Amino acid sequence: MIKIDDLVVAYGGIEALKGISLEVPSGKIVTLVGANGAGKSTTLKSIVGLVKPKSGNIDYEGTDLTKINTEKMVKKGIALVPEGRRVFADLTVLENLKIGAYSRNDHHGIEEDLEKVYELFPRLKERTWQAAGTLSGGEQQMLAIGRALMSRPKLIMMDEPSLGLAPIIVKELFEIIKKINKEGMTVLLIEQNANAALKIADIGYIMETGRIILTGTGKELLHNEEIKKAYLGESL
Structure with missing residues (x-):
């Protein structure tokens, strides 16, 4: 590859x-x-x-x-999960995840992938509307990985x-x-x-x-x- x-x-x-x-x-x-x-x-x-x-x-x-x-x-x-997580602190978990799909325009596929991310990281689903900056370090790392996965x-x-x-x-x-x-x-x-x-x-x-x-x-x-x-x- x-x-x-x-x-x-x-x-x-x-x-x-x-x-x-x-x-x-x-x-x-x-x-x-x-x-x-x-x-x-x-x-x-x-x-x-x-x-x-x-x-x-x-x-x-x-x-x-x-x-x-x-x-x-x-x-x-190709997707990158950067060192230090680099989540958008003032945006919600959901907004961060949707930013990961910025290069896509297949609305249905994006919704499917959101559900897949939530299956991998149930804690993110519980915190969908929470500001990313208020998450724990581990949760922010999960969010950074989830965001990268959203680009499929x-x-x-x-x-x-x-x-x-x-x-x-x-x-x-x-x-x-x-x-x-x-x-x-x-x-x-x-x-x-x-x-x-x-x-x-x-x-x-x-x-x-x-x-x-x-x-x-x-x-x-x-x-x-x-x-x-x-x-x-x-x-x-």
Whole structure:
């Protein structure tokens, strides 16, 4: 679905990505794991056009994403759940969700997808008319995911969805990510929480200072001794 080849991104004279290559196959959960500053978010920003690469290619189903704008990406079936959730605080839950469908004009389909989001996140249905800024952190994260789903994407990308959330909410969110994937959606997950991410990932990439240093199935990486020491704690 997405193939990144030899991608270099520089901020000023400093290279944040130093020629990374990776693939996100259709129907899979792929995770990028690494510490702060490893280059995970820069990779995501490059895919959605928020950062222009110095060199390299990002191929999405035959289209070079470095050559098109972000709005066209939404129409091609790519959705982003940004770091920090970024909900519209003064708008209601329902208004936030409908903003996710801004590029669509199929009224009936939008109503169907609203119901699907409410099935995934019953708490959002209970708070339809509540201002998004008054929701808890976990509820805002659910809303951000629901909003992305409203564009009916083929690929959903999530930037640090577990950040700042209680462990019980993190567990719930990751179960929902698995459910979304089982329904046929491809997921690219950017995470510092290596343990949670690798447990659900088909494929994992470990990033360090702008490079991919290791790749494998989620299970392989979970049981890799180096990864255990660096990211999971030796006891896990």
